[in-house]
Every structure is written in structure tokens, then in C-alpha cells.
Amino acid sequence: MRKKVHFLLLVMSVSFIVPAFGQTESKQGDKYTLLTMPYINRPLNTYRGQLQVNAGYRFAVRSRSFDADGKKIVLKDDGNSSVLHYYFTEVKYGLTSFMEIGGEFYYMKRGIRDETISYISTDNAYTVNNLKEYKGPGDLFLYTALRLPFEYKWFDFGISGGIFLPTAGYKPDQPSHSITAESVNAYTINYHFNNKNGFGVPVYMISAAAKFTFSRLAFEAGFSIRDPLKEGTNIRWDQELTMLNTFAYENKPYMYLPDRTMLANASIHYQPVGWFNIYLGGNYTTMQDGWTEYYGLKYRNPEMHLFSLEPGFEIQISPTLILYQVAGIPLAGRNADASINFFTSLRFNMFLFRK
Amino acid sequence: MKKAAIFYILILLSCKGFAQTEKIINPSDLKQQTVITEPLSLNKGFTRVGLAYSYSALDKYFNTNGKKMYSPESSWGIVSGAQVMVQYGITDRLMAEVGVPFKFDVTNYHWRIYAPGLDYMEISDMSVRGGGLADLYLSGTFQVIPSSRHKFSLKASLDVTIPTGRKNPENVVSSYDYDAPTGYGVFVLSPRITARLVHYPYSWVVYVQYSYNFSGSRIIYPGDTEERDYRYGNNIYAGGGVNLHLNEWIALTNDLVYSYTGRGEIENVSDDNLTTSYTFSYQPRIVFQIRRFRLGEAVNIPLKGRLTGADPLYVLLVQYIF
Numbered sequence: 309m310r311k312k313v314h315f316l317l318l319v320m321s322v323s324f325i326v327p328a329f330g331q332t333e334s335k336q337g338d339k340y341t342l343l344t345m346p347y348i349n350r351p352l353n354t355y356r357g358q359l360q361v362n363a364g365y366r367f368a369v370r371s372r373s374f375d376a377d378g379k380k381i382v383l384k385d386d387g388n389s390s391v392l393h394y395y396f397t398e399v400k401y402g403l404t405s406f407m408e409i410g411g412e413f414y415y416m417k418r419g420i421r422d423e424t425i426s427y428i429s430t431d432n433a434y435t436v437n438n439l440k441e442y443k444g445p446g447d448l449f450l451y452t453a454l455r456l457p458f459e460y461k462w463f464d465f466g467i468s469g470g471i472f473l474p475t476a477g478y479k480p481d482q483p484s485h486s487i488t489a490e491s492v493n494a495y496t497i498n499y500h501f502n503n504k505n506g507f508g509v510p511v512y513m514i515s516a517a518a519k520f521t522f523s524r525l526a527f528e529a530g531f532s533i534r535d536p537l538k539e540g541t542n543i544r545w546d547q548e549l550t551m552l553n554t555f556a557y558e559n560k561p562y563m564y565l566p567d568r569t570m571l572a573n574a575s576i577h578y579q580p581v582g583w584f585n586i587y588l589g590g591n592y593t594t595m596q597d598g599w600t601e602y603y604g605l606k607y608r609n610p611e612m613h614l615f616s617l618e619p620g621f622e623i624q625i626s627p628t629l630i631l632y633q634v635a636g637i638p639l640a641g642r643n644a645d646a647s648i649n650f651f652t653s654l655r656f657n658m659f660l661f662r663k
Numbered sequence: 664m665k666k667a668a669i670f671y672i673l674i675l676l677s678c679k680g681f682a683q684t685e686k687i688i689n690p691s692d693l694k695q696q697t698v699i700t701e702p703l704s705l706n707k708g709f710t711r712v713g714l715a716y717s718y719s720a721l722d723k724y725f726n727t728n729g730k731k732m733y734s735p736e737s738s739w740g741i742v743s744g745a746q747v748m749v750q751y752g753i754t755d756r757l758m759a760e761v762g763v764p765f766k767f768d769v770t771n772y773h774w775r776i777y778a779p780g781l782d783y784m785e786i787s788d789m790s791v792r793g794g795g796l797a798d799l800y801l802s803g804t805f806q807v808i809p810s811s812r813h814k815f816s817l818k819a820s821l822d823v824t825i826p827t828g829r830k831n832p833e834n835v836v837s838s839y840d841y842d843a844p845t846g847y848g849v850f851v852l853s854p855r856i857t858a859r860l861v862h863y864p865y866s867w868v869v870y871v872q873y874s875y876n877f878s879g880s881r882i883i884y885p886g887d888t889e890e891r892d893y894r895y896g897n898n899i900y901a902g903g904g905v906n907l908h909l910n911e912w913i914a915l916t917n918d919l920v921y922s923y924t925g926r927g928e929i930e931n932v933s934d935d936n937l938t939t940s941y942t943f944s945y946q947p948r949i950v951f952q953i954r955r956f957r958l959g960e961a962v963n964i965p966l967k968g969r970l971t972g973a974d975p976l977y978v979l980l981v982q983y984i985f
Contacts, residue, residue, distance in 0.1 A: 424737040437736055
């Protein structure tokens with residue numbers, strides 16, 4: 309009996325010394341470790357059973373563009389600067405640690421103004437404003453991604469393939485032009501075209517990416533090709549001013565082929581602490597080989613090139629949340645908008661079945 | 664048995680106690696509190712300096728029917744400004760603040776004019792520039808129900824806007840080419856009540872402010888030769904929000920704000936150009952508290968409105984507390 313009391317008291321005493329809830333080292337592969345994995349130690353894909361939801365907003369100021377010779381044009385001098393609002397969401401799921409499926413979706417709105425022109429005669433004066441509005445959801449993109457079938461140490465390589473489904477309803481709505489009388493013989497005509505987003509035809513995309521880690525530095529590079537599967541048919545609205553100072557509309561179909569787009573990107577990342585990653589990226593985009601039909605003839609779309617610099621950072625806010633901010637600064641290009649843009653996104657991560 | 668008991672007591676004395684202790688709060692801790700946990704005014708002797716930069720593009724507006732419309736003309740405007748602010752805690756419940764704002768607004772107008780009968784064509788590029796010192800403000804805040812001892816706290820503030828900004832248009836070339844005023848031209852009194860409930864990691868806040876505009880005189884339209892008496896409509900600004908800590912040093916605030924401006928007068932006559940307007944906006948804000956340094960980003964997103972701008976306004980804020 310005495311021995312039992314001694315033993316019990318000894319256990320109770322020692323239990324105060326040994327911290328019962330002391331921090332223990334996380335085991336590689338447990339949920340917390342995977343959720344808080346720094347960028348430099350993260351593979352290109354999600355882990356097995358990981359659900360990742362990204363939601364972001366891009367604000368772009370289209371105040372410059374590059375002409376066909378690569379010369380920078382100040383758009384406010386031409387009266388057609390604009391802003392762009394882009395809302396983005398993406399869902400990914402890791403079927404295995406080497407295979408991921410996902411879907412992307414966006415909503416975008418912008419209004420591009422043309423130069424205001426006034427026509428003055430001895431009898432009448434007309435001022436014409438022209439606005440092309442683009443508003444609505446984009447096409448739904450579904451994809452599968454594969455990566456090397458071993459744990460990420462310092463090198464990773466992955467490929468992905470997917471398709472943009474023409475869910476956006478690409479054909480433009482009827483314009484909403486208006487005319488107002490400013491005085492007896494002076495009028496303002498506001499042309500307002502209501503366009504939508506998307507490609508209008510299925511477009512496939514294949515990509516490859518590689519990632520290297522050296523100490524606190526990581527390099528990532530990727531290449532993608534986006535190509536339409538077929539030609540599409542769209543409508544073009546014509547308008548006629550009636551005697552009642554209203555507009556009558558008529559649409560005519562035309563054929564088109566969206567451009568083939570090639571994207572190359574590379575970035576260097578520095579991870580000073582586990583929760584913070586700062587990076588500098590470069591992005592090169594080229595679009596070519598598309599055409600548009602005008603009056604029965606096919607006209608090749610202007611070939612577009614754009615190179616942008618993209619500094620950004622990511623902050624691990626909590627085990628499930630990561631904040632991203634990146635700025636896009638166009639440096640050079642041809643036949644391209646040079647929109648300075650700011651993209652903020654929140655990434656939510658969780659494991660559905662892992663404890 | 665006695666020896667054994669002494670032995671066990673000695674072991675117990677050697678271990679760390681986990682008893683509840685009174686938390687010692689030192690000034691350094693107080694200076695690192697976040698927008699959610701900090702008192703509604705600065706503690707005695709504390710000074711906070713800050714710089715805020717705001718940016719918005721003039722792209723859309725709410726018309727008289729409350730519909731969001733694009734500005735149809737080929738114009739391009741930027742509304743931006745910077746504000747230096749200093750706050751000082753006179754006592755633990757009384758705070759004084761001064762803000763010195765600067766404006767960098769510019770709107771460019773571009774159009775082409777054809778007169779075929781006269782064989783004439785003109786390209787016109789003009790701009791309205793609103794750069795310079797704006798109206799500075801002084802503010803006093805008193806904690807009616809202090810934050811230090813209650814989860815619920817209430818403060819009353821009074822802002823006085825002093826018309827230090829340029830009140831008249833200058834260098835007028837035409838109605839689309841001049842230096843715009845950077846100030847209201849009159850004193851404005853703005854009492855404000857703010858209530859907050861903190862339940863860590865959350866806080867809920869509601870506030871209401873009324874701005875009374877005194878009357879004054881200014882050149883109303885560029886090109887006018889004489890100043891005219893005017894009085895802007897008064898404004899009521901009310902809102903509420905839910906704030907939360909995403910972690911110990913990052914806070915996310917979400918406010919819904921309603922602003923209504925009454926009808927103004929020119930020479931004691933109600934004027935159509937100073938008619939009533941309102942906006943209903945959402946204001947998310949993320950604030951990083953890195954010891955005494957604070958970095959915040961906010962966006963004001965107009966959701967509904969009438970006769971006001973409908974473009975988001977981005978604000979970047981840096982603060983440091985001494």
C-alpha cells in the first residue's frame with residue numbers, strides 16, 4: 309500500500325514538471341505542416357486531399373499602349389484611357405500528391421472610350437461619343453495538372469492541360485445608343501456597344517512549369533499555349549438613326565478565329581521567413597494567327613507582344629489563409645495595351661479528409 | 664513517510680507554477696495594439712504620425728436614377744491625394760489630431776472638331792488641374808465610455824475643417840482648362856459619435872457623423888468674374904462594420920457606409936448643381952501591425968448612389984506610434 313502511495317505521489321509530482329502540452333515538432337506530412345509549407349518548399353501542385361480556393365481582384369489602369377512599332381502611346385492624349393475591374397476565382401483539388409484537377413472563372417468589366425468628335429456645319433452641330441463596354445463572366449476553364457511523382461526537395465516539373473468552355477455567351481447584346489438635343493440644332497450622340505467576355509469557341513491550353521529551390525531562393529518558370537479548337541461565328545451590330553431620334557438596330561453574322569496565345573513566365577522568390585515570400589516575375593505574352601471577317605473577307609488580327617514585370621509578395625496569414633499582392637508593369641510590347649495593374653488575392657487551403 | 668512527503672514537496676516547489684498572474688502592461692505593448700484592440704483614442708503622451716495616399720480614376724458615376732453610367736466623353740481623370748496626420752494623447756481619454764491634406768487631381772479632356780464647310784479641323788487637349796494644399800482639419804476626441812475597462816466603448820469627436828485650400832479657380836483659359844480649387848472655401852464642423860464592442864478576435868463598430876457647412880463666397884464657375892455667396896448642403900455619414908484578426912498582427916475590417924449630402928444654395932437660392940446626392944459603399948481594409956508600425960490598405964467600393972462618382976477609391980496608409 310505504502311509503495312503504491314509513493315509511486316502515485318511520484319507520478320503526480322513529475323507530471324507538473326513535464327509540460328503536458330509542450331510544442332512538438334510537426335511531422336512531415338501532417339496537415340498543419342502541409343498547410344503552412346513555405347513557398348520554397350512547396351511543390352507545383354496541391355497535396356493529396358488538399359482543397360484550395362483562390363479569390364482575387366485585379367484593378368488595371370489602361371493609360372498607355374504600344375503601337376505596331378512598339379512605341380508607347382499615352383492614351384489620355386487620345387481620349388481613350390480606361391480602367392478594368394477583374395474578379396477571379398479558382399478551385400483546385402489534389403487527387404493525389406502528383407495529380408490535381410481544377411477550375412477557373414472570372415468576371416470582368418471595362419468601358420473603352422473613343423475620341424469624342426464634333427461635326428459642325430452652318431445648320432447643325434453633332435458631338436459623337438463612342439463607348440465600348442465589356443462586361444460579364446468569362447469562359448469556364450477546367451484543367452488537370454501532373455507533377456513528378458516524388459516528394460519535392462529542390463526540383464519539380466509539371467505539365468497541365470485544360471479547356472476553356474464557351475460558357476460566357478460571347479455574342480454582344482444590342483447596343484444602347486442615345487441621342488440628346490443640347491440646343492435647337494445641336495445634338496450629342498452617345499454610341500454605347502454592349503460586349504461580353506470570353507472566346508465564343510472552345511479553347512484548349514497546355515502548360516509546363518519547373519521549379520528549383522536553393523536555400524532561401526526559388527526559381528519558377530512556365531510556358532503555356534492557348535489555341536482555339538475551331539472558328540467561331542459572332543454578330544456585329546449596325547444602327548440607323550430614325551426620324552424619331554431613336555436608333556434601329558440590325559445584327560449581321562461574321563466569322564472569326566481567336567488568336568493563338570503563348571505565355572512564358574519566370575520568377576525568382578526569396579523566403580526570408582516561413583510566412584513571407586517576396587518575388588520578382590517577368591511575363592511575356594504573344595498573340596497571333598487569329599483573323600476576323602469584314603464584308604466577306606478575312607483580315608489577320610494584328611500580332612500582339614507584351615512583356616511585363618511583376619513584383620509581388622505572399623503572406624501566410626493563418627494555416628488556412630495566404631494573401632497575395634502583385635503589380636503588373638508593362639515594359640515593352642507591340643499592338644498591346646500597357647495597363648498597370650494591381651492584383652490582390654486570398655488563397656484558402658484545407659484538407660477535406662486528413663486529420 | 665515524513666521524509667518522503669518533504670521530498671515530494673521539494674520536487675513540487677522546483678517546478679514552474681501555472682497559476683493565473685496579473686498581466687503586466689507596459690507602454691511598448693500598448694503601442695503595438697491593432698486597429699481592433701487599441702483604445703478609441705491614444706493613451707496619454709503617445710504620438711502617432713501617419714501618411715495616407717488615395718487614388719481613384721474618374722470612369723463611372725451614378726446618374727439621377729441611381730444607375731451606374733460610364734462618363735461618355737473622351738476624358739480621363741485621376742483623383743488622388745496625400746494626407747499627413749498627427750495624433751496626440753492628451754490624457755488616456757482625450758486625443759487631439761491634425762491633418763494636412765494635399766490634392767493631385769487632374770482631368771484631361773480630348774476631342775476632335777470637324778467643320779467641313781469651313782475646311783477646318785481642330786484637335787483639342789485641355790485639362791483641369793487641382794493640385795496643392797487642401798483644407799486642413801483639427802480634431803478632438805473624448806472617450807465617453809473608455810476602452811480600457813470595458814468591452815463596449817464610446818467616443819465623441821469634433822472635426823473642424825479650415826479652408827486653407829485654394830477656393831477659386833485660377834489660370835482660367837476655358838471651362839475645360841484651368842487650375843481647379845483644392846478646398847471647399849468654408850469652415851466645416853463635423854461632430855461624430857463612434858461606438859465599439861470588442862470580443863477578441865472580433866470587434867463591431869458603428870458611427871455617425873454630421874457635417875455642417877458654413878456659408879462663404881467664391882467663384883462658382885470658371886470664367887465668372889465675381890465671387891458669389893454659397894452654402895454647400897450638409898452631409899450625414901453613418902456606417903458600421905465587423906472587424907476581425909486574421910492572425911495576431913493582421914486585421915481585416917469591413918464597413919458599410921451611407922453618405923447623404925443635402926441641397927446647397929447659391930446666393931440663398933437652391934441650385935440644381937448642388938442638389939442632393941447619396942452613396943452606399945463597402946469599405947474593406949487590411950491592416951498589418953508590425954510592432955509600432957502600421958501598414959493598411961483600404962478600398963472604398965460604391966455600391967449604390969445618386970449623382971456621385973461610382974469608382975473605387977484605393978487608400979494606402981502608413982502609421983508609426985511614438
